[in-house]
Amino acid sequence: MLKSKHYWKIFFLAPLLLYLTIFTLIPISRSIFLSFQQKSGGLTFSNYAWLFSNFQFREAFVNTISITILALALELLLAFSIALFITGGGKKRILQALILIPLGIPTIVVASNMRYIFDTDGFLNQILTRLHLIEIPINWLSGGALTLFSVVIADMWKVTPLMMLILLAGLERIPKELFEAARIDGSSFWQELRFIILPLMKPFMTMALIIRGIDTFRIFELPLALAGESFKVLSEFAFFEYRNYNNPYTAAASGTLLFVMILVSVLIYIRVSGAQKETA
Amino acid sequence: MRRFFLILLALLFISSCAGEKEPTLKVSMSLSDEEWDVIKTEVLPPFEKANNCKAEEVQIEAGDLPQLLRATIAAGKSEIDVFAQDNMQLSVLVDEGLVEDLSAYRNILPKQSEKSLIQAGEFNGKLYFLPYRPNVQIVYYNVDAFKKYDLSPPKNWDELLHVAKTFKEKEKVGRILLKAWGNGPTVTQLYELIVSAGGDPFSFNDEGCVKTFEFLQELWPFTSPDSLKAKWNTSNDYIARESVYLMQNWPFGINIIVEEYEKKNIATYHGFAGPKREAHVIGGEVLGVPKGAKNKDLALKFIKYLQSKEVQQILMEKLSWPSMRTDVYGEVSGWRKPYYKSVMEALEYGVFRKNVPYWADFDRFINEAFQRIVIKGEDVRSTLDHYAGEMKKIVKE
Numbered sequence: 001m002l003k004s005k006h007y008w009k010i011f012f013l014a015p016l017l018l019y020l021t022i023f024t025l026i027p028i029s030r031s032i033f034l035s036f037q038q039k040s041g042g043l044t045f046s047n048y049a050w051l052f053s054n055f056q057f058r059e060a061f062v063n064t065i066s067i068t069i070l071a072l073a074l075e076l077l078l079a080f081s082i083a084l085f086i087t088g089g090g091k092k093r094i095l096q097a098l099i100l101i102p103l104g105i106p107t108i109v110v111a112s113n114m115r116y117i118f119d120t121d122g123f124l125n126q127i128l129t130r131l132h133l134i135e136i137p138i139n140w141l142s143g144g145a146l147t148l149f150s151v152v153i154a155d156m157w158k159v160t161p162l163m164m165l166i167l168l169a170g171l172e173r174i175p176k177e178l179f180e181a182a183r184i185d186g187s188s189f190w191q192e193l194r195f196i197i198l199p200l201m202k203p204f205m206t207m208a209l210i211i212r213g214i215d216t217f218r219i220f221e222l223p224l225a226l227a228g229e230s231f232k233v234l235s236e237f238a239f240f241e242y243r244n245y246n247n248p249y250t251a252a253a254s255g256t257l258l259f260v261m262i263l264v265s266v267l268i269y270i271r272v273s274g275a276q277k278e279t280a
Numbered sequence: 281m282r283r284f285f286l287i288l289l290a291l292l293f294i295s296s297c298a299g300e301k302e303p304t305l306k307v308s309m310s311l312s313d314e315e316w317d318v319i320k321t322e323v324l325p326p327f328e329k330a331n332n333c334k335a336e337e338v339q340i341e342a343g344d345l346p347q348l349l350r351a352t353i354a355a356g357k358s359e360i361d362v363f364a365q366d367n368m369q370l371s372v373l374v375d376e377g378l379v380e381d382l383s384a385y386r387n388i389l390p391k392q393s394e395k396s397l398i399q400a401g402e403f404n405g406k407l408y409f410l411p412y413r414p415n416v417q418i419v420y421y422n423v424d425a426f427k428k429y430d431l432s433p434p435k436n437w438d439e440l441l442h443v444a445k446t447f448k449e450k451e452k453v454g455r456i457l458l459k460a461w462g463n464g465p466t467v468t469q470l471y472e473l474i475v476s477a478g479g480d481p482f483s484f485n486d487e488g489c490v491k492t493f494e495f496l497q498e499l500w501p502f503t504s505p506d507s508l509k510a511k512w513n514t515s516n517d518y519i520a521r522e523s524v525y526l527m528q529n530w531p532f533g534i535n536i537i538v539e540e541y542e543k544k545n546i547a548t549y550h551g552f553a554g555p556k557r558e559a560h561v562i563g564g565e566v567l568g569v570p571k572g573a574k575n576k577d578l579a580l581k582f583i584k585y586l587q588s589k590e591v592q593q594i595l596m597e598k599l600s601w602p603s604m605r606t607d608v609y610g611e612v613s614g615w616r617k618p619y620y621k622s623v624m625e626a627l628e629y630g631v632f633r634k635n636v637p638y639w640a641d642f643d644r645f646i647n648e649a650f651q652r653i654v655i656k657g658e659d660v661r662s663t664l665d666h667y668a669g670e671m672k673k674i675v676k677e
Contacts, residue, residue: 055648055651055652056648056651119506119523120453120504120505120506120523121521121522121523135452136452136453137452137453137505139505141505141508141509142505142508143508143655227508227509228461228462228508228509228511229461229462229463229508230508230509240463243343243344244343244463244640244643244644245640245641245643245644246346246372246640247640
């Protein structure tokens with residue numbers, strides 16, 4: 001027989017568990033099940049086989065992974081640098097408030113504005129032309145590495161502030177006494193960074209990378225609005241499979257693959273960062 | 281105090297009994313903001329007044345309508361009374377029994393209706409959809425840019441290639457816009473070009489299809505890089521901002537480019553011919569009533585109203601929409617006249633896309649063929665042969 005306090009815990013947890021079951025677990029399970037079905041009935045792997053044989057899916061797969069790796073690396077570097085600069089308070093806090101502005105702008109608005117920069121007759125090409133760095137406008141949004149770069153820049157502009165907030169919270173938790181002790185021993189900034197800041201920041205960097213990684217894998221409206229179908233990503237592919245081609249089975253299969261990619265990436269990262277902690 | 285509350289209660293009771301609540305007609309369309317402005321301010325209010333009802337407009341994209349109807353009909357809660365739908369996305373609505381059979385209501389069709397438009401709404405001898413607005417693409421071009429390089433608007437594929445090459449050579453960037461976004465815009469463009477070359481789009485590898493793709497492969501390097509983002513709404517921006525000098529788009533662009541952007545140097549004409557003929561796909565929308573609609577009678581009245589001369593004239597003048605009626609064409613005047621002349625001329629070369637149940641597969645295959653052949657430069661014949669085989673499998677099923 002449970003103690004009465006346990007009944008209260010169950011009572012308060014029940015709505016959340018019910019919500020998660022109805023709106024998360026059941027839809028995900030149904031989608032995974034749908035990915036193994038076909039119109040004629042029966043269970044099959046043919047949807048997955050078809051996906052990997054389709055050149056547009058393969059491109060979307062590569063594009064999604066490329067954006068994730070590049071965007072995460074650059075965002076982490078930039079967010080960490082900004083957080084290091086701002087930490088300590090004072091007038092730098094004004095900069096923190098300004099840096100947070102992009103977070104409040106809807107992604108579709110960001111994408112539309114970025115098109116004014118990256119379009120063939122956009123600001124970037126105009127500046128480069130006036131500086132005589134180029135004669136012919138560069139096709140930033142016609143697919144390939146240039147479009148990857150443009151999407152990553154646009155994504156960085158929007159979400160680096162979020163990463164910065166997480167890392168800033170971590171930096172401000174580091175006891176100041178450690179830095180004082182290190183300076184007494186004559187340590188340089190780089191030594192402090194390597195032996196104090198980075199080890200203690202690891203949990204926060206893990207959290208930032210996981211949160212942003214999940215979002216970046218799921219990126220959708222930014223590349224769609226910015227580059228159209230010249231640069232597809234997995235979530236777009238799943239969307240168009242369902243909406244344009246009335247094929248919920250292949251849409252579910254691409255969605256399931258995306259879900260598995262995110263899950264595997266997060267688990268690998270946690271395992272690797274956890275193993276490093278043990279060996280340290 | 282007690283008397284006051286009794287009187288108040290009595291008044292409330294009387295007001296609730298006094299007259300029926302006016303019915304609400306739910307109308308679904310897929311329109312741009314500019315188009316909705318005209319519908320909401322000039323089309324709906326007179327109907328609401330004449331029929332003592334309220335018209336509630338809903339924006340539903342053509343691709344989303346079948347899913348919505350499936351869900352609401354399965355739930356027994358039809359939420360839409362009348363819809364306007366792309367004339368190329370009708371098969372699925374008929375095949376899945378999502379729409380009412382309107383054969384008994386042929387009498388509401390005006391005598392002045394274009395006969396060919398009525399046929400577009402018929403499936404297996406039954407009338408499911410009523411004509412509303414046909415649509416055809418016209419070619420927009422920048423008069424000043426053409427004059428600058430002593431060029432004329434192209435009348436055929438050879439001239440189009442020459443114009444594209446000239447602009448690229450002079451300005452180092454392509455200025456001819458192709459709709460290479462993918463899906464519907466690209467399919468419509470390819471369908472027209474293949475028919476212009478004397479081909480059957482569903483065959484994929486007859487001589488007309490091969491010629492079309494060979495031509496596009498040759499033309500592609502000289503087209504605007506914005507082509508990859510060009511579809512019905514973005515194309516207007518490109519020509520208005522003068523990043524392209526020639527493009528094909530639907531007539532609603534006239535109001536945006538000429539009136540809103542005030543680009544008086546953008547002119548239009550009907551278009552260019554292929555090796556065999558000139559052909560322009562007739563798009564547009566038809567009107568239908570979902571199965572189990574709550575206000576079916578009011579919906580039919582609304583359909584009749586939309587087909588009236590007064591409304592068709594408003595749509596033509598304010599939105600540059602071609603009319604489904606033969607008695608409206610002569611009424612255009614003022615600055616719109618030369619643009620509307622292009623629309624009328626393009627309609628003379630009009631072709632309907634075949635309403636087939638495997639349209640979604642055809643859409644996918646022809647888009648992939650375009651990506652592989654035109655954008656990636658793969659071999660024309662072998663790629664088209666591959667998709668011809670895929671199409672045959674689907675048709676057999």
